[in-house]
Amino acid sequence: MNFFGRRKNNAGGGTASGGGGGGGGGGGGGGGKTSVSDPGSALQQVKTQVATLEKRIEHLEKRAQAQLKEAKRLSMAKNRSGAMQALKRKKMHEKEIDKLRNAVANLEQQAFAIENASTTVDIVQGMKAGRAAAQAIQKQVNVEDVEDLKDDIAEQMQTQSEIDDILATQLGDAADDDELLAELEDLDEDEEDELADLDDDLEGLGISSAPAASKTSPPSYAAATSLPAAPTSKVTTSATEEDEDAKALAALEAEMAM
The missing domain is CATH 1.10.287.1060 (ESAT-6-like)
Incomplete structure (x- = not known):
């Protein structure tokens, strides 16, 4: 009885076929099996x-x-x-x-x-x-x-x-404030020197010059550009201004009396 479901081969037939198969396998060599690439x-x-x-x-x-x-x-x-x-x-x-x-x-x-x-x-x-x-x-x-x-x-x-960078620079010669102030101070000094020379020339001609106390030197750039200080006392009007105010007041009273 075959328990594995396989077909039984005859012993003699199996030997013969086995020999034939062996010979076929030897003769076939590489041709018997196909290689799968x-x-x-x-x-x-x-x-x-x-x-x-x-x-x-x-x-x-x-x-x-x-x-x-x-x-x-x-x-x-x-x-x-x-x-x-x-x-x-x-x-x-x-x-x-x-x-x-x-x-x-x-x-x-x-x-x-x-x-x-x-x-x-x-x-x-x-x-x-x-x-x-x-x-x-x-x-x-x-x-x-x-x-x-x-x-x-x-x-x-x-x-x-x-x-x-070139486009960012200012056109022309842009002098800074320090250079301008220095130049202005030089001009003030030159003017003072010219006044002193003029006084010397007048004295040489026998003409007396203005008293030193009354002679005023030109103001400096800082003094010229500075604003006057605000007054701390009550401002008084002049006599002329008071007369004009009195005349205006009298005229107004005369018009009102008419």
Whole structure:
């Protein structure tokens, strides 16, 4: 009885076919097995094999459950020998299931490796394409040209900065206040010197000059530009102003009396 669902081969036929198969394998060499260069095809073959093994495992699990039921039935029938044989067949199915599950795990690991390798190939191809594109772009740009361009831009910026500085300066000779005050003081001193020389000339001619007390020197720039201090006492009017006010008041009273 075949518990694994496999076809039994005749011993003689198996030997003959085995010898023929060995000869065919030796003669075929590399032509007997086809190498798969496409990762997608290889991955599909692995997944197909995994699906086949899973179906085989499912079939064996059903047979193991059937042997377990058979062992229970024979045990209840007091057929211990038959029950023991059924349990042995169940154990054989379970060992085959474990072997197939290990094979499935190995195939799944191989499929995972193929997927990773395929992803790596895609990454490398993408990097190569990026490198080729970068090289093509860099051929259009020279390092020396970039340096010259940078220098030209820096020179233009420097020129523009100088132009801005020139436009920011005031047109003409703008002298500051300190220089103007110093020049005005020099003019005052020159005028005083001229007055002193004039007095000397008048004395030489026998003409007396104005008393020193009454002689006034021209005011300095600070005195000329300063405002007079506000009066602190009551301002008194002159006699002329009082007479005019009295006349105006008398005229007003005369008009009112009429």
